Amino acid sequence: MYIGRENKSCDMEVIKNMRRLSHFMLFSFITLTVSAGQFTGSIKGQVVESDTKAPLPGANVSILNSTLGAAADNQGFFVIADVPAGSYSLQFQFIGYQKVVKTDVIVKSNRVTTVNAELRFAVVEMQGITVTGGYFSETDAQAVSAINFSNEEIRRSAGSHGDVSRIIAVLPSVAPSTDQTNNLVVRGGNPGENAFYVDNIQIPNINHFPTEGSAGGALGILNVDFIEDVDFYAGGFSSAYGDRLSSVMDITFREGSRERLAGQVDLNWAGFGFVGEGPLARQKGAWLFSARKSYLDMVVRAIDVGNSIAPRYGDYQGKIVYDINQNHKLSLLAVWSEDANRADKQTAIENDMVVFMNQDIRQNTTGVNWRALWSVNGYSNTSFAHTMERFDEEAFDTGTEDLLMDNDSRHHLFALRNSNHFRLGPSGFIDFGFDGKLAIAQFHNFYGEQIDPAGQPLPPLRVENKSRATLMGGFFDYSLSPVEKMTIRLGCRVDHSSMNGNVQLAPRSEFLFRLSPLTMLQASAGLYYQQLPIELLSKNKDLAQLKSTRAAHFILGVSHLLTESTKFTCELYR
Structure with missing residues (x-):
């Protein structure tokens, strides 16, 4: 059965048009910031x-190459006031812990910049030299195939345009399937094998x-102004993550301002955007909201950009934090x-499109x-989320105007996720938890007569299915350091799918x-399973018996700190 070839062709036409316009849009932009005219x-x-x-009261926070700094209070909070507008590196230190340096901390006039830090034990000392995390401490929890990016690194990355997938695409282990899309191929996998999490909530796309x-898709949804940092795992990820074979992108959104109302308006050739934030009552929390809307269609009508079709898109994001x-x-x-694209035969002819959509x-x-x-020795995160997708x-066909495809699909995903982390003595930790998903999909699809790759005609097909x-799934990890220089992590994950009734056992380990104080040897091995997409399994009842896909990861690596910042x-990888 050959289904969806025309759909893919249409998608590529939409994406190409968007990319052509984006090159034109970069020539000019205006950014307006709502703030007072101060300089600190x-x-x-x-x-x-x-x-x-757990908070680290008394931790020292200092701005490198300056005399400015502060000490954390009893809850670990700190404030450095009257900082001249500019870009800084912020250093965090506490006795017995690895120091952390946060680079590219941007301070704006009359604005509050939030920077949080997590410090780890400094467990190795040799000949008076203390091994410190410095600039590379964020992903020490999983040293194999892990990398961290801050908000500013994403924002200023050449060619990424603030799109987190674009900066990931240039990593050695990653490649986009085409330069027109954000379809990430990680170490030979396919884009559907990548998982995305935001604040412990999985987002399918x-x-x-x-x-x-x-x-995958044409361009990113997430607003870079919301992102605090990103952890990306290109393989060997822990048993806390299931139902994916290739990679995990774990994103943390920042909180809104707890001190004052603030807003920013962005206006460029692509569209209009707004970011607003402020405190909740009695400073028990904060809210953060953004809305962006394109108006490329109006630009195309007003200016000749070599293209007469422009997709429309918009996104809305929000986060509210409340301290119980x-x-x-x-x-x-x-x-x-929300995304929309409208075309007719005349528009398709003007833009040399074989298919219009x-x-x-x-x-x-x-x-x-x-x-x-729960105590000074542990914490947990528990989330419940609902995702809706409508296509x-x-x-x-541009020549005949015959209907090639009619896709009317609805997807609902309800997800519950729990993870727990506890310390067991001075050198041991356990991680455990569970997740559950309920997927409901409804399809009303029609596929016109097509020719398969072998040149044989395929009759029209109609799919009506719910x-x-x-x-x-559940997981358990145990981490221990039997000697000063060594860390061993052993874990296992168990998953069950109602589609095929299979139970998968996925052991994982890391060493x-x-x-030396500057050099680390790293190794990881594990099994990974992923349920086939419900879009495929629902086409035919016999397909539901197909087994989940499986991958085995074997990774061996070495890292060396050339300088504190290199x-x-x-x-x-195999």
């Missing part, structure tokens, strides 16, 4: 222990104009997007996460050995 701002944040999230059943008390916090997350695509994920500090698409599937890493 402030830096605030919280310093906590990485393994337990973080791109506009997505391909149904996959995780000093140990319990609720955060509400919403990420919504009408599209109306909507995605939204809304969820809540509860973070609890209304029609494709026509499917339901559950996926349940770290510090050869790190060399080499990995072998």
Whole structure:
């Protein structure tokens, strides 16, 4: 059965048109910032222990190459006031812990910049030299195939245009399937094998104009102004992440300002955007909201840019944080997007399109996460979220105007996720938790007569189907350091799918050995499983019996700290 070739062709036409316009749009932009005309701002944040999230009172926070700094209070919070507008590096230190340096901290006039830090134990000392995290501490929890990016690194990355997928695409282990899309191929996998999490909530796709059943699209949805940092795992990721074979992108959104109302308006050739933030009552939390809307269609009508068709898209994002008390916090997350493309035969002829398409695509994920500090030795995160995807698409042959495809699909995903982390003595940790998903999909699809790759005609096909599937999983990890230089992590994950009734057992392990204060040997091995997309399994009842796809990861690497701010890493992957 050959289904969806015309759909893919239409998607590529939409993406090409968007890319042509984006090159034109870069020539000019205007950014308006709503703020007072002062020349100093402030830096605030919280310093906590990485393994337990417990505050580190008295931690020293200083701006490098200056005399400015502060000490954290009893809850780990700090404020550095009257900082001249500019770019800085912020250093965090606490006795017995690895120091952390946060680069590219941007201070704006009359604005509060939030910078949080997590410090780890400094466990190795040799000949008076203390091994410190410095600039590379964020991904020490998983040293194999892991990298961290800050908000400013994403914003200023050449060619990324603030799109987090674009900066990931240039990593050695990653390549886009084409230069027109955000379809990431990680170490030979396919784009549907990548997972995306925002604040402990999984989002199936973080791109506009997505391909149904996959995780790619034309351009990113997430607003870079919301992103605090990104952890990307290109393999060997822990058993806390299931139902994916290739990679995990774990994104943290920042909180809104707890001191004052603030806003920013962005206006450029692509469209209009707004970011607003402010405190909740009695400073028990904060809210953050953004809305962006393109008006490329109006630009195309007003100016000759060599193209007479322009897709329309918009997105809306929000985060509300509420402190129940000093140990319990609720955060509400919403990420919504809408995409539309309209064309007719005349427009298709003007733009040399073999197929023209009408599209109306909507995605939204809304969820809540509860973070609890249970003691000085552990914490947990529990989230519940709902994702809705709607695809209304029609494709026509430009020459004959015959209907090639009519896709009317609805997807609902309900997800519950829990993860717990506890310290067991001075050198041991356990991680455990569970996740459950309920997927409901409804399809009303028509595929016109086509010619398959072998040149044989295929008759028209109509699909009317409603499917339901559950996926349940649990995980357990144990980390210990039997000797000063060595860390061993052993874990296992169990998953069950209602579609095929299979139970998968996925053991995983990681080994770290510090050869010297500056050099570390790293190894990882594990099994990974992924359920086939419900879009495929629902086409035919016999397909539901297909087994989940499987991958085995074997990674061996070495990293060496050339300087405090320069790190060399080499990995072998199979």
